[in-house]
Amino acid sequence: GNSVTQMEGPVTLSEEAFLTINCTYTATGYPSLFWYVQYPGEGLQLLLKATKADDKGSNKGFEATYRKETTSFHLEKGSVQVSDSAVYFCALLDTGRRALTFGSGTRLQVQP
Amino acid sequence: DAGVIQSPRHEVTEMGQEVTLRCKPISGHDYLFWYRQTMMRGLELLIYFNNNVPIDDSGMPEDRFSAKMPNASFSTLKIQPSEPRDSAVYFCASSIPGSNQPQHFGDGTRLSIL
Numbered sequence: 001g002n003s004v005t006q007m008e009g010p011v012t013l014s015e016e017a018f019l020t021i022n023c024t025y026t027a028t029g030y031p032s033l034f035w036y037v038q039y040p041g042e043g044l045q046l047l048l049k050a051t052k053a054d055d056k057g058s059n060k061g062f063e064a065t066y067r068k069e070t071t072s073f074h075l076e077k078g079s080v081q082v083s084d085s086a087v088y089f090c091a092l093l094d095t096g097r098r099a100l101t102f103g104s105g106t107r108l109q110v111q112p
Numbered sequence: 113d114a115g116v117i118q119s120p121r122h123e124v125t126e127m128g129q130e131v132t133l134r135c136k137p138i139s140g141h142d143y144l145f146w147y148r149q150t151m152m153r154g155l156e157l158l159i160y161f162n163n164n165v166p167i168d169d170s171g172m173p174e175d176r177f178s179a180k181m182p183n184a185s186f187s188t189l190k191i192q193p194s195e196p197r198d199s200a201v202y203f204c205a206s207s208i209p210g211s212n213q214p215q216h217f218g219d220g221t222r223l224s225i226l
Contacts, residue, residue: 032212043116043203043217044155051212089155093212098143099157099168100215 002027004090006103013080013110021075021106023064023090031092033057033066033073034100038087047075047088085110114138116218118204124224130192133221135204136185145205145215146179146189155203161187194225 007022025033032051036044048057053068062077073090090103117136125131137144145160159169164181172179176195181187191198201222205215 034214036217041219043219044205046214046216049212049214095212097168098162098207099145099160099171100155102155104154 002031002092002094002097002101004092004101004103006088006090006106009087009105009107011106011108013108015082015110015112016079017110019075019077019080019084019108021088021090021108023073023075023103025071025073025090025092027071027092027094027101029095031094033064034091034093035062035064035073035075036089036091036102038089038105040086044089080108080110082110082112084108116204116206116216118202118218118221120221121219122222122224124226125194126226127195128193130190131194131198131223131225133189133202133204133223135187135189135218137187137204137206138216139185140208141206141216142184142209143207143215144181144187145207146187147203147205147217149201149203149220150199158189158202196225199223199225 003026034049035047037047048059050057050066056065064075087105087107089105091100119134146158158171159179161181179189201220203220205217207213207215
């Protein structure tokens with residue numbers, strides 16, 4: 001079956017540091033990949049997506065590249081801000097089954 | 113455009129009571145999903161609908177859980193009778209057709225069963 005593995009958190013960084021959150025997946029077929037962000041007390045918001053191999057999704061300074069050869073979709077940002085503190089979820093969407101499969105989430109804490 | 117709207121935002125009730133969670137999807141979205149989020153199990157799909165028809169309910173925990181979608185703009189998730197282990201945040205999401213279309217989430221209902 002499908003699965004998504006994310007690095008354990010929390011990840012604690014100082015403002016303006018470089019961020020990487022690792023995500024690897026297992027899937028049959030050719031899934032689409034997503035990063036969602038969840039701020040305290042809120043629902044999940046789509047951060048970025050990639051639908052095929054070598055696609056790069058980007059939004060608000062965050063980037064992730066769909067790597068089929070390593071089955072990875074790592075999230076990166078060059079300079080984090082305190083406002084980026086949240087929980088980040090990697091997810092895949094199987095073309096056969098409509099529902100998202102989520103990773104366990106990674107909490108990011110950015111200190112001023 | 114309004115996003116996915118869930119109600120109530122918070123629900124506290126005693127064990128054994130019936131609980132009804134409500135969701136209004138984004139207009140024009142044909143797919144509706146119910147997820148549950150807990151510390152132990154993360155985000156899990158409970159059920160999803162396409163054009164108001166339940167497609168996959170394999171994630172529904174047991175017969176105490178039921179979901180309906182009487183029309184394109186409204187869905188309910190009901191728990192009867194409720195138990196403390198049902199305490200979680202329940203999210204509704206919707207999306208348009210297309211194999212790579214993202215799902216849009218509501219703010220969730222935080223349910224506490226005492």
